[in-house]
Amino acid sequence: MMQTTEKKRVTLQDIAARTGVSVNTVSHALRNKSDISAETCRRIQEAAREMGYTGNQIARSLRSGRTHIIAVILGGLSNPFYGILSDAIQDAAAFKRYTVMVMCSRDDPELELQLAEEAIARCADGVILFPSQGSQKTIERFQEAKMPFVLVARTPAEGIADAVVWDETGAAYLATRHLIESGHRKLAYVSDNDVIYSSEHRMEGFRKACDASGIPESDRCYLKFSGSNGTSENGSQWMETLQASLTDLKQKGFNGLFVFCDVEAWHILQALDHSDQVSRSDFGIVSIDNLESALAFPVPLCSIGYSFKEIADNSIRLLRKRIHGDTSAPQKVVLPVELVCRGSCGRS
Amino acid sequence: MMQTTEKKRVTLQDIAARTGVSVNTVSHALRNKSDISAETCRRIQEAAREMGYTGNQIARSLRSGRTHIIAVILGGLSNPFYGILSDAIQDAAAFKRYTVMVMCSRDDPELELQLAEEAIARCADGVILFPSQGSQKTIERFQEAKMPFVLVARTPAEGIADAVVWDETGAAYLATRHLIESGHRKLAYVSDNDVIYSSEHRMEGFRKACDASGIPESDRCYLKFSGSNGTSENGSQWMETLQASLTDLKQKGFNGLFVFCDVEAWHILQALDHSDQVSRSDFGIVSIDNLESALAFPVPLCSIGYSFKEIADNSIRLLRKRIHGDTSAPQKVVLPVELVCRGSCGRS
DNA sequence: TATCGTTACATTATCGTTAATGTGGTATTA
DNA sequence: TAATACCACATTAACGATAATGTAACGATA
Numbered sequence A, B: 001m002m003q004t005t006e007k008k009r010v011t012l013q014d015i016a017a018r019t020g021v022s023v024n025t026v027s028h029a030l031r032n033k034s035d036i037s038a039e040t041c042r043r044i045q046e047a048a049r050e051m052g053y054t055g056n057q058i059a060r061s062l063r064s065g066r067t068h069i070i071a072v073i074l075g076g077l078s079n080p081f082y083g084i085l086s087d088a089i090q091d092a093a094a095f096k097r098y099t100v101m102v103m104c105s106r107d108d109p110e111l112e113l114q115l116a117e118e119a120i121a122r123c124a125d126g127v128i129l130f131p132s133q134g135s136q137k138t139i140e141r142f143q144e145a146k147m148p149f150v151l152v153a154r155t156p157a158e159g160i161a162d163a164v165v166w167d168e169t170g171a172a173y174l175a176t177r178h179l180i181e182s183g184h185r186k187l188a189y190v191s192d193n194d195v196i197y198s199s200e201h202r203m204e205g206f207r208k209a210c211d212a213s214g215i216p217e218s219d220r221c222y223l224k225f226s227g228s229n230g231t232s233e234n235g236s237q238w239m240e241t242l243q244a245s246l247t248d249l250k251q252k253g254f255n256g257l258f259v260f261c262d263v264e265a266w267h268i269l270q271a272l273d274h275s276d277q278v279s280r281s282d283f284g285i286v287s288i289d290n291l292e293s294a295l296a297f298p299v300p301l302c303s304i305g306y307s308f309k310e311i312a313d314n315s316i317r318l319l320r321k322r323i324h325g326d327t328s329a330p331q332k333v334v335l336p337v338e339l340v341c342r343g344s345c346g347r348s
Numbered sequence C: 001t002a003t004c005g006t007t008a009c010a011t012t013a014t015c016g017t018t019a020a021t022g023t024g025g026t027a028t029t030a
Numbered sequence D: 001t002a003a004t005a006c007c008a009c010a011t012t013a014a015c016g017a018t019a020a021t022g023t024a025a026c027g028a029t030a
Helices: A012-019 A023-030 A038-051 A057-064 A080-095 A109-121 A136-144 A168-181 A197-212 A235-251 A262-273 A308-323 B012-019 B023-030 B038-051 B057-064 B080-095 B109-121 B136-144 B168-181 B197-212 B235-251 B262-273 B308-323
Strands: A069-074 A099-104 A126-129 A149-152 A162-166 A187-192 A220-225 A256-259 A284-288 A302-305 A332-335 A338-340 B069-074 B099-104 B126-129 B149-152 B163-166 B187-192 B220-225 B256-259 B284-288 B302-305 B332-335 B338-340
Touching: A012 A023, A012 A038, A023 A038, A057 B057, A069 A080, A069 A109, A080 A099, A080 A262, A080 A308, A080 B080, A080 B099, A099 A109, A099 B080, A099 B099, A109 A126, A109 A136, A126 A136, A126 A308, A136 A149, A149 A308, A162 A168, A162 A308, A168 A187, A168 A197, A168 A256, A168 A284, A168 A302, A168 A338, A187 A197, A187 A262, A197 A220, A220 A235, A235 A262, A256 A262, A262 A284, A308 A332, B012 B023, B012 B038, B023 B038, B069 B080, B069 B109, B080 B099, B080 B262, B080 B308, B099 B109, B109 B136, B126 B136, B126 B308, B136 B149, B149 B308, B163 B168, B163 B308, B168 B187, B168 B197, B168 B256, B168 B284, B168 B302, B168 B338, B187 B197, B187 B262, B197 B220, B220 B235, B235 B262, B256 B262, B262 B284, B308 B332
Parallel strands: A069 A099, A069 A126, A126 A149, A149 A162, A162 A332, A187 A220, A187 A256, A256 A284, A284 A302, B069 B099, B069 B126, B126 B149, B149 B163, B163 B332, B187 B220, B187 B256, B256 B284, B284 B302
Antiparallel strands: A302 A338, B302 B338
């Protein structure tokens, strides 16, 4: 009769059986509770080590009601902006013994809601949400489910939830002023198609800076280049459209571009590099995010930076407060920004 | 006496109480098991919907022994290489109803082992591991714990586990040949400090291509620029060292650089861009990974590409086989590669 | 000495499911 | 008509831990 040595995973029960105490005693001993004698505690811990005990976090979570998981819902990790922030968030979370579960919404509200549902089903202790345009339902769902959450980077509305953002208006102001100080007097505000929540703040900063320097309304323009992240099949068509727009801008005498974010600025640069009509030297370009500081790209872009670490730390901090039952009014943390000049402004 | 309406989450029990059936019946009805009458099934499902039932995945996992979680252990998401692959893996996993848990090892063997331990504690159904230099212990741990896993991108040794890689030798061969065909006859193999497992294969491809074109040993060299991902504080010092190395190469007449991967090539480009002694035009540069295809960077780099989707799909496929109990010999999938020329080869 | 508190454990309940069985009633078959 | 087979549910156990109590032994205190 062959005995199957199907070695299953070691449980508290196994340790209890071997040491001759109850399961509870083992549990307490391993957690260094004070009601176990030093000698017993040592014996049990030694046995646990010898037997190769690895606690079952699932069982622990079910009983204790805490998973120590923080879900992070963001657009997608192919975007370095999210990649960098994910790393920062993981660091901050790990420091407080939380595990991060990254979920990618592809900026699709429906998928985002599905992910929210999953975060709830998996009993995440809290969620960090990078809202996109259609996050209203997601937010309501979290509120209904009493799931602690923090909004990061954008807030669909004021005061609805804890949020960590940076000074959007100030950033756009700094960027625009940098263009102006670099000698550009006809400025375009360039962004990807959809209006994001932060867009209005950035526009305001752009406007303020123009006003402050006496740039007339006629010397400002707003260019929305639409769709495609440049990787899709219709990428070339999209790029041609963008190139045509840029050529048009140049012909009208516009020479300064404030681009919504670094990723979009890369697309602009790529379009310029592949065009016969326009080139990098035709425009001063400044954008927001300062991704190069974290990536060491060979793409010198003047950009407005902020601290990724501060964003991560504050997100975790606010979230933990809620997880631990805080019910005070929603808090909004606004982080400072700074200009990093790398020459793309075309200062002469 | 105030009644606290502390609305807790709806459970099967609540639904059972309301519909007047047993918990088991509810469970079966919601999973469309065949032993529940159509009418009862409808009633229960309707009640569940009305009450806003969200299953508790933790309880499910504990009972069923399946978490439907796949842990992915990789270097870090700030590296677009990993970001892109994470997205691809999430897509492939989601298709099979798995949730991905990304864990970043920072290429630190100790931290990696810790993450492995956590994957085990959280009862992941399987793990996708991007091994770094010290992954031996991690691999042994997974084997000991009978945790299904797949190695991706690199394999510390042949035949020890399922693996999904691409044709490293072929990639290096193609890259090197591309340099040669672009008119370069003195070639350097450039890579970051540490020897990675895939390094020997790439070196072999480099050697083969040189041999095939009659490049003498004296016209080949191996440059290892060390440490720093370009973002640390000693970044400038590191860059100066790199710049000196490149200047040295130039002076010795080397004009073709085969760089280990795109990310490292960016660092090289950045060093070149910031140097007075050397510039991009001094070298033809070809590397591996073809990240631009997924990122739309304005950094035209000749690179060897492979399909991120294929890597993800195959990883999930192999992993699922193990999860479902397959115990056949370890399988290794080698994906084909192709050259994408973007001009950095300096073809004249 | 009776009461009390403390120490060091054990016992029992519970988290929310799913799996394995149990069961009464009706329809089918021999 | 008795045995048998479903059908549609109910009951019970289990997953592996933690939380809430329970308790025997002992020393200290009134």
